[in-house]
Amino acid sequence: MQPLIALTTDFGPGSTYVAQLKGVLLSAVPQARLIDLTHSIPPHDLKAATLFLRSTAFGLPLETTHLVVVDPGVGSARRPIAVRARGINFVGPDNGVLSIATSQPQAQVVELNRPEYFSAPVSPTFHGRDLFAPAAAEIASGVPLDQMGSTISDPKPTCLPQAQKSGDAIYGETLGCDRFGNLLTNVPASWLSEGCSVKVNHESVPMFATYSEAPNDRLFALIGSDGYLEIALREASASVQLGAVEGIRIECSSNPEHTAQ
């Protein structure tokens, strides 16, 4: 058995903190296989981390353990938690970053409050190394969650703004952008109907199925690979063109007459 442990942090690629997490995990579970999911979450950016996990967390094999350390409140009263949802385990701070897991039906959530599973002494500034990584190692080794701590029923919700429906209209916004400048939104593809219209900052944009169908010089919308509406510009950056990343207003309507200019 070579358990998989997937790492998501804001420590920066190649930082000493990541190296220390790896040392703790491999020392505790020498046969573990570590997967660097990302260490490029901007420092303390809970939104970016939540968005990252939205599109990646449940794509790993069953029984993977996610170790998520994006923890601006380290040393404060925020709870350390572990979550099990859809056969995947998660360990991290209870600051909303694990909401993609805690919000799943039948998610099991425990507060990691049994010091026998921590490294002693716990550094007040590095729970990732002394608390979360040891707990992740235990869980990856097969220790059940209910042995790791007490069940809680009020994990912190997501910090991402949610899209809203109002009659035929959907009101959403951009949440971030990828390396190519494509803007990710909070509008689920499942809310959109065939032939719906899309406006970005009150301007209509056409919708295409692929990047290669779109003209080179005009913003367009498409369904992104993670199941949400995306705003893109072919072979250029939609984010640069719009001069923003987050909070750009998106409006969709299933009835084009209502929103045509």
Add this chain to the structure above:
Amino acid sequence: MQPLIALTTDFGPGSTYVAQLKGVLLSAVPQARLIDLTHSIPPHDLKAATLFLRSTAFGLPLETTHLVVVDPGVGSARRPIAVRARGINFVGPDNGVLSIATSQPQAQVVELNRPEYFSAPVSPTFHGRDLFAPAAAEIASGVPLDQMGSTISDPKPTCLPQAQKSGDAIYGETLGCDRFGNLLTNVPASWLSEGCSVKVNHESVPMFATYSEAPNDRLFALIGSDGYLEIALREASASVQLGAVEGIRIECSSNPEHTAQ
């Protein structure tokens, strides 16, 4: 058996796209060992990707499977292909990025045209996840190429400019630079003779065997570790000094009299 799968992408280190590729590969082949070769190819930069694979692709162990996703034409008519050359497998788009493999003697090239090996539905914007990664997983698990698709004989050639010979002279150019500012060229070391002269932008530069032999303040040429001529500046950046990365003219002559100033 723990097959090796080596990843080369332009997705950026720590991007969600890389994480999703890893999820697909590990879900399909749980015992696979993933090697991050690079995710730092500049977006859509086929030249950089081709150059990267030139110095790295055949250094991996026999039976490694390379998954290469640098794919500006995703969703267009470019073919997805798999290649087997010198005991190494490659999966990626047929846009020239796999030319280091397709140009090998006795390379086997197939078009990946059997949808039973893809994830359904294939997202029109993310063939990496839905088409290339599933195919790489099959090939890494031992499925032979001729079962994965139809043999083709016209894979796209390299997009890198090639050096030219004319009498005693060799005309080449720089193709890129490394982190230290050393400029990589397309002049193969095997074309150079003992005592040949080298000019960069029409200026003669001395040739040294090692960085440490060179003076601190002057451009020089050397044979780079991947078997091509390199232009360097000791403990400084040749690229910064010359103000360019690609397309700097290189001229070599096996007869110094012909090119001396």
Add this chain to the structure above:
Amino acid sequence: MQPLIALTTDFGPGSTYVAQLKGVLLSAVPQARLIDLTHSIPPHDLKAATLFLRSTAFGLPLETTHLVVVDPGVGSARRPIAVRARGINFVGPDNGVLSIATSQPQAQVVELNRPEYFSAPVSPTFHGRDLFAPAAAEIASGVPLDQMGSTISDPKPTCLPQAQKSGDAIYGETLGCDRFGNLLTNVPASWLSEGCSVKVNHESVPMFATYSEAPNDRLFALIGSDGYLEIALREASASVQLGAVEGIRIECSSNPEHTAQ
């Protein structure tokens, strides 16, 4: 047996040089597990590499082999060495970067001077690939150090400035900063007594146990997670505020009266 090989380089994440090291290591020891510790050491920065290894090298499991390639003197007379200390192996250049290992009690240090363990020919510009990686592969496979080369007793010492004690006072300096702008110093926590005072650039700063106890707008000191004094600014960058990274003067006194302003 799947030996662990941990990589620390200044090649940049995703560089061809890293990919080539991985190819050599996996070709020599196909079952090896490679751990990317960091490839983000600034080019040729021996201080940064030494500092990185200070907080990470001994956190890996026993029998791990560290391959460390930060080698501004490649091709010069600096010796290639291997070190064994506290049950961990190290391979790299003798330029001080392995001083955290060579300075351990009972460290074993050998010069790697047996060409039969190198790749032939050794590129004069890439000892990482042709000399250090092959040696690391041998050592990771179980070849004892005394078989790899001749014992030496004068490895190069650290390039990091050391803190000094003078009576009740400790004089140190900052050595670098982490991604969050926290400044790392050379003052060992073990030198500090309860209630000691700390001055940064001659200005007193308070000391707190955790980031979250500190006020938002003022520099403070704390014991960092690697056992040295750190200078921080809550949810902001101490380094940006002080306008420097290295060489900021730190003074501590176990007797506050001596240093109060």
